[in-house]
Amino acid sequence: MSGLAGRRFWLIGASAGIGRQLALRLAEEGAAVAASARDGKALEELVAEMAPVRTARGGHAAVRLDVTDPAGASEAFGEVGEVDGVIYCAGAYEPMSARRPDLPALRNIVNVNLTGALIVLAACVPAFCRRGAGRILLVGSLAGYRGLPGAWGYGATKAALIHLAENLRCDLRGSGVGVQVCNPGFVATRLTDKNRFRMPFLLSPEAAAERIVRGMNRNRFEIAFPFAMATAFRLLAALPRPLYFPLLSLAFGRRGGTS
Numbered sequence: 383m384s385g386l387a388g389r390r391f392w393l394i395g396a397s398a399g400i401g402r403q404l405a406l407r408l409a410e411e412g413a414a415v416a417a418s419a420r421d422g423k424a425l426e427e428l429v430a431e432m433a434p435v436r437t438a439r440g441g442h443a444a445v446r447l448d449v450t451d452p453a454g455a456s457e458a459f460g461e462v463g464e465v466d467g468v469i470y471c472a473g474a475y476e477p478m479s480a481r482r483p484d485l486p487a488l489r490n491i492v493n494v495n496l497t498g499a500l501i502v503l504a505a506c507v508p509a510f511c512r513r514g515a516g517r518i519l520l521v522g523s524l525a526g527y528r529g530l531p532g533a534w535g536y537g538a539t540k541a542a543l544i545h546l547a548e549n550l551r552c553d554l555r556g557s558g559v560g561v562q563v564c565n566p567g568f569v570a571t572r573l574t575d576k577n578r579f580r581m582p583f584l585l586s587p588e589a590a591a592e593r594i595v596r597g598m599n600r601n602r603f604e605i606a607f608p609f610a611m612a613t614a615f616r617l618l619a620a621l622p623r624p625l626y627f628p629l630l631s632l633a634f635g636r637r638g639g640t641s
């Protein structure tokens with residue numbers, strides 16, 4: 383049993399990758415999950431696979447949602463019903479350099495990673511505040527710490543999500559609503575399958591979900607992993623730009639990418 387047992391979460395981005403494994407781990411912890419994403423069949427399969435859980439707010443559910451649909455999130459939140467918290471894990475990524483921009487892909491990255499998060503939060507945070515209780519977990523990325531090569535668009539949305547989590551933490555102080563941000567390094571999913579470079583400290587989605595659940599139980603503001611990569615990124619984040627840019631050129635040359 384953990385602090386998560388008996389809780390019910392709305393998890394957006396639950397059909398694949400990290401979100402899917404996180405849903406399965408939360409169910410093992412005794413939490414119910416209302417799972418959202420576009421792929422309804424994958425959500426139904428997930429619900430069938432999760433350990434059965436009943437909570438005071440209800441059990442598991444599959445609720446289709448395309449976060450790029452502006453009206454979709456409030457409708458989906460109505461369908462989801464009562465939850466103790468929301469986890470925003472939906473994400474889109476294309477390796478991209480500013481030398482070869484792909485505008486449709488960039489729009490989708492911004493709409494899914496950032497605008498979608500804002501729309502989902504607008505749907506559920508006021509209800510959490512009225513109730514005086516709730517939890518918010520945003521899945522960002524270590525790629526949001528600083529500008530990196532090959533992450534055009536994606537890195538900016540992840541930096542914005544980290545900023546957004548800090549905003550929320552300040553805005554919601556004293557409201558009873560807790561805020562956390564999760565910044566993973568590389569995790570082997572269909573998202574990182576697109577990368578054509580060696581990914582150091584690559585984790586499985588299961589290992590990532592394990593670390594997220596541990597972090598949710600510890601309730602610190604930031605859940606960053608794996609430890610070695612998160613520590614390296616924290617050091618990089620502390621470097622002044624006249625040192626950071628030459629160091630990055632040494633490490634990457636003109637190539638590279640992130641997720």
Ligand SMILES: NC(=O)c1ccc[n+]([C@@H]2O[C@H](COP(=O)([O-])OP(=O)(O)OC[C@H]3O[C@@H](n4cnc5c(N)ncnc54)[C@H](OP(=O)(O)O)[C@@H]3O)[C@@H](O)[C@H]2O)c1
Pocket residue numbers: 394395396397398399400401418419420421422424447448449450470471472473474475494521522523524565566567568569570571572573574641
């Ligand atoms: N993998 C990594 O190395 C890594 C590292 C750092 C951070 N992250 C972040 O972790 C999160 C999960 O990534 P992942 O690696 O697990 O990727 P993934 O396997 O591609 O999963 C992405 C999830 O987002 C959902 N999604 C995408 N577009 C959506 C839309 N328009 N509406 C609703 N849901 C949508 C997908 O579901 P549908 O396609 O069914 O809609 C899927 O459930 C992302 O935020 C990603 O940026 C990943």
